[in-house]
Amino acid sequence: GAGVSQSPRYKVAKRGQDVALRCDPISGHVSLFWYQQALGQGPEFLTYFQNEAQLDKSGLPSDRFFAERPEGSVSTLKIQRTQQEDSAVYLCASSSPGGPGTQYFGPGTRLTVL
Amino acid sequence: AQSVTQLGSHVSVSEGALVLLRCNYSSSVPPYLFWYVQYPNQGLQLLLKYTSAATLVKGINGFEAEFKKSETSFHLTKPSAHMSDAAEYFCAVSETGSGYALNFGKGTSLLVTP
Numbered sequence: 001g002a003g004v005s006q007s008p009r010y011k012v013a014k015r016g017q018d019v020a021l022r023c024d025p026i027s028g029h030v031s032l033f034w035y036q037q038a039l040g041q042g043p044e045f046l047t048y049f050q051n052e053a054q055l056d057k058s059g060l061p062s063d064r065f066f067a068e069r070p071e072g073s074v075s076t077l078k079i080q081r082t083q084q085e086d087s088a089v090y091l092c093a094s095s096s097p098g099g100p101g102t103q104y105f106g107p108g109t110r111l112t113v114l
Numbered sequence: 115a116q117s118v119t120q121l122g123s124h125v126s127v128s129e130g131a132l133v134l135l136r137c138n139y140s141s142s143v144p145p146y147l148f149w150y151v152q153y154p155n156q157g158l159q160l161l162l163k164y165t166s167a168a169t170l171v172k173g174i175n176g177f178e179a180e181f182k183k184s185e186t187s188f189h190l191t192k193p194s195a196h197m198s199d200a201a202e203y204f205c206a207v208s209e210t211g212s213g214y215a216l217n218f219g220k221g222t223s224l225l226v227t228p
Binding site: 107 | 146150155156157158159160163165204206208209211212213214215216217218219220221
């Protein structure tokens with residue numbers, strides 16, 4: 001079956017612009033995660049959804065970051081007023097409920113803020 | 115919080131040689147541990163995971179890892195390296211909260227030389 005997909009794959013934004021990154025999880029996966037991967041680093045947790053409920057957003061670096069999953073499927077990560085330090089690869093992962101299940105990762109969106 | 119440390123940001127082996135990538139964990143409770151591989155411009159792919167069953171875990175592509183509680187280690191090995199094994203490898207530990215979100219190490223880049 002189809003894996004996790006993310007769009008766009010690449011995004012270039014001018015500092016101060018707003019961006020929206022989309023994640024389509026594997027069908028039927030209840031859990032959805034967002035991670036941020038800076039260049040040369042391991043991914044870092046941003047936020048977690050179970051269905052449409054955002055149960056943990058402790059990893060979001062600032063109030064400029066916002067994530068939603070209104071119907072419990074597709075999720076969007078929004079970054080307002082982007083700054084250069086937001087440049088990173090944003091990874092989405094989904095898994096079945098109960099844990100620790102295998103997280104399946106999308107290819108990521110590479111965001112470059114100029 | 116649970117964490118992992120990967121020793122060696124870069125490892126170089128000859129084709130056919132043993133691959134050993136080191137990971138040590140820090141956890142006050144029995145951890146869930148994972149190894150993921152990341153090929154250039156691709157998402158993370160699960161190699162194997164330890165969830166308190168057998169201490170020797172076999173994964174895909176001939177990789178295996180052994181959970182050693184006395185050494186707080188979960189090193190990844192492969193008896194004979196292939197050129198196709200060149201990639202970035204991440205060790206991760208799962209937080210029991212946050213839906214079992216992953217805490218990743220900084221990664222080890224594996225180079226395989228002819």
